[in-house]
Structures are given as C-alpha cells and as structure tokens.
Amino acid sequence: MEDLANADVLANPACRHYETTKEEAEQAGAIAFFGDKYGDQVRVLEAGPHSTELCGGTHVAALGDIGPLKIVAEGSIGSNIRRIEAVTGTAPIDRLRAAEAVLDQAADMVGVPVDDVLDGVQKRVDELRALRRELDEWKRRVALGRADELAATAADGVVATLVDDIDRDGLRDLAIAVRDRDGVRVAILGTAPKEGGAALVAAVTPDSGLDAGALVVDAAKTIGGGGRSNPEVTMVGGKAPEHLADALEQARAAAHAG
Known part of the structure; x- marks a missing residue:
C-alpha cells in the first residue's frame, strides 16, 4: 500500500x-x-x-x-x-533519522557495524539464553544437593517443606530425589517461582500405599489452581502464592492421615 x-x-x-x-x-x-x-x-x-x-x-x-x-x-x-x-x-525523513539513531545505538551496544546489527543482537540473545540455561542447571544441582538435608527432616517418613529459589522443573526433580532417600516415603515440596504463582509437588514411593495426586488435590484448590494427577509424582500450580504455606499443611495432613 x-x-x-x-x-x-x-x-x-x-x-x-x-x-x-x-x-x-x-x-x-x-x-x-x-x-x-x-x-x-x-x-x-x-x-x-x-x-x-x-x-x-x-x-x-x-x-x-x-x-x-x-x-x-x-x-x-x-x-x-x-x-x-x-x-x-519532512515527517517521514524525521522518522527515518530517528530510526537510524536507534539503529546506531543498538550497533554500539552489541559492538558490531550497523549492517551486522541483527546478527549481533541474535548472537547476544543466544548467549543470554545459554547463560540462563546454565544458571537454571546450576540452581537445579544446588537444590538436588539439599536432598539429604531435607530427607533428614522426615517425620514418619513424610517430608513437607517450602523451598526457595527454584523453578518448577527443579522442584519436581528435588521432590523425587528426597523421596528416593532412605527413610522417606512421601516428599511434598512447595515454592513460589520467580515467574509468579505457586507450585506444589508430591512424590511417593510405590510401597507407601498413597496416591500423590490425592495428597495435593485439596492443596491445589487452596492456591487457586490445579494440575495433572499421577499416582507417584504430581505437580500442581496456582495463582495464590500467599496461600502456599496453608496448602503445604493440607498436603502434609493428608499424607499422615493416609
């Protein structure tokens, strides 16, 4: 046009x-x-x-x-x-000059000639994504290193606690790692991820006689959400992290009642 x-x-x-x-x-x-x-x-x-x-x-x-x-x-x-x-x-010329100024600044920021600014930005984006993946992996390993510490808090084979500075995938991995420690039959972990909301994971041993999904079904409602149930490992999420502590206690009570 x-x-x-x-x-x-x-x-x-x-x-x-x-x-x-x-x-x-x-x-x-x-x-x-x-x-x-x-x-x-x-x-x-x-x-x-x-x-x-x-x-x-x-x-x-x-x-x-x-x-x-x-x-x-x-x-x-x-x-x-x-x-x-x-x-x-003259307005289109003014807009063109303003756009050129922004392009020049972007080229300076990524340290490339103006003609290569797209490649330069893409390179920096790729580097940032790689660093974020490395950071997430580092956080996951640090969290997994806490499995023994958390397992030591088991009461009647149940570990139920909140964990800081961990994403949803890391929370799931940590719950499984805690569950697999000696003396633990149920691991229930919760967190408020940096991206927002609340997450709760229940992991049970096959011989516990418990259903992980049943342990957190009411807790999921408390944090204003839900999730897909699995008998051995279930993660639920919600929009109300302020109710996460109450949800954790609900899941803990369900585990001890079972």
Whole structure:
C-alpha cells in the first residue's frame, strides 16, 4: 500500500478540485469518507489515477508536492473497514533519522557495524539464553544437593517443606530425589517461582500405599489452581502464592492421615 501511494506521488500528477452535486460526484466514483456528512453541493478532489474524494480542505497543486509518504498506523473503524494513518513531507525523513539513531545505538551496544546489527543482537540473545540455561542447571544441582538435608527432616517418613529459589522443573526433580532417600516415603515440596504463582509437588514411593495426586488435590484448590494427577509424582500450580504455606499443611495432613 505504501509503495503504491509513493508511486503515485513520484509520478506527480496534477491535482484537480471542483464543485458539483453529490449525485454527480458519486456517479464519478468519488469516495465519501465514513462518518462524514455532505450537503447537496460538494467539493471533489482528484489526485492521481487512484484517488477521487469528497473533501472540503485546501489541497496542493500536484500530488508530488506532499513529499514522501510513510504509513505509521492502521486499525479497524468498523465492520470490514480499516483506517490507515500516514505522514508526509519532512515527517517521514524525521522518522527515518530517528530510526537510524536507534539503529546506531543498538550497533554500539552489541559492538558490531550497523549492517551486522541483527546478527549481533541474535548472537547476544543466544548467549543470554545459554547463560540462563546454565544458571537454571546450576540452581537445579544446588537444590538436588539439599536432598539429604531435607530427607533428614522426615517425620514418619513424610517430608513437607517450602523451598526457595527454584523453578518448577527443579522442584519436581528435588521432590523425587528426597523421596528416593532412605527413610522417606512421601516428599511434598512447595515454592513460589520467580515467574509468579505457586507450585506444589508430591512424590511417593510405590510401597507407601498413597496416591500423590490425592495428597495435593485439596492443596491445589487452596492456591487457586490445579494440575495433572499421577499416582507417584504430581505437580500442581496456582495463582495464590500467599496461600502456599496453608496448602503445604493440607498436603502434609493428608499424607499422615493416609
């Protein structure tokens, strides 16, 4: 659309405006804009081969006088009707210069020439993702290193506690590791992940006679969520971390009752 408009601008056809009746203008193909009201006598503007409109404004003598055109927004204004907003004259040049300044700054930030800025940004993004994966793995290993410590807190074979600074996957891995320690038949761990919400995991040994999903079904409601039940390992999540401690106690009570 932008290219078509600029092609007409560059062709620089003369603009013609005249007054006529509304009926004759409509027969000539003039467009009446959505929401505008017109009397019996109207002013018609012809600007190039693609634009014949009803308009009462002041206009240039030739289409090229408006200068380059740049579309800046578009949106719906009715059923099957969209409005395109554009700037002309020196405004597109100002926007281009502003964009070039941002591009120059981005190139400086990633330490590459402007022509290589996309590759430079992608490289930094890939590096950041790799570092985040390494950090998550490091946190997971640190958490797993706490399995013996947590297992030592078992009461009647049940470990139920909150764990800080761990993601959902790490919480699940830690619960399984605690469950697999000697003297533990049930591990129930909860956390409030940095991405938000609350998570609770129950892991039980096959010979415990308990169903992991049944242990946390009520706790899941307490934290305002749910999860997919599995007899040996079930993770539930919710939107209310402020109720996580209460949910943990519910699951602990269910484990001891079982």
